[in-house]
Amino acid sequence: MTLYRTLYAALTCDHCGQARETQIQFRTGRDNLEEYHQGEAIPDDSILNPNMRYSGQADWYCQACTIQRKTAALAAFYEALAGFIQQGRLKVQKGGLFKRAFTPEQMRALGHTRVQQAKATQKAPGPLFTELADFELTWDDNPAFQGGPAYGLFIENVNDQIAASLQAQGWHRPSLLRDDLEVYLDGNSTIQVTQAV
Numbered sequence: 001m002t003l004y005r006t007l008y009a010a011l012t013c014d015h016c017g018q019a020r021e022t023q024i025q026f027r028t029g030r031d032n033l034e035e036y037h038q039g040e041a042i043p044d045d046s047i048l049n050p051n052m053r054y055s056g057q058a059d060w061y062c063q064a065c066t067i068q069r070k071t072a073a074l075a076a077f078y079e080a081l082a083g084f085i086q087q088g089r090l091k092v093q094k095g096g097l098f099k100r101a102f103t104p105e106q107m108r109a110l111g112h113t114r115v116q117q118a119k120a121t122q123k124a125p126g127p128l129f130t131e132l133a134d135f136e137l138t139w140d141d142n143p144a145f146q147g148g149p150a151y152g153l154f155i156e157n158v159n160d161q162i163a164a165s166l167q168a169q170g171w172h173r174p175s176l177l178r179d180d181l182e183v184y185l186d187g188n189s190t191i192q193v194t195q196a197v
């Protein structure tokens, strides 16, 4: 079963510090999208075991900060591409008859446009590497097609750069999701959440 249960609880955004109602997903092994609110009394015949702590997953950031972080990652992504082109490790070409490789400046300009678009729509940009779906890539002189070894190395190197850049800009969590939460029943059989130690 891939289903889960949801606990709604007030958690603080890890970036702006604002408390907001957050969905915490957890699993018991027999789940069918049950929903609870923090502090709700849980009947005795529920499958929730008072002696168990269920590990829970939730967003680290509020919606506004999530968009802000994804936009920062998008900018860092293009900066990483431009940097690797400059170092001669990466070649990005548009396929077809007249192949021309991107210069670092062209890649930065494309990144600038994409970041402006993301900001204008106030929506979180999609998965970063799909940005390159239409291009042919070469990494360290090897063709980097999706799923191939050179592509794997390319992704790894770019992701390292993005992580370092986000870290330097004050985004300290490596991922958008936190999995450090525990859902449990307290002595009064009400459902609670705490940070795992």
Ligand SMILES: [Zn+2]
Binding pocket: 013, 014, 015, 016, 017, 018, 061, 062, 063, 064, 065, 066
């Ligand atoms: Zn926030």
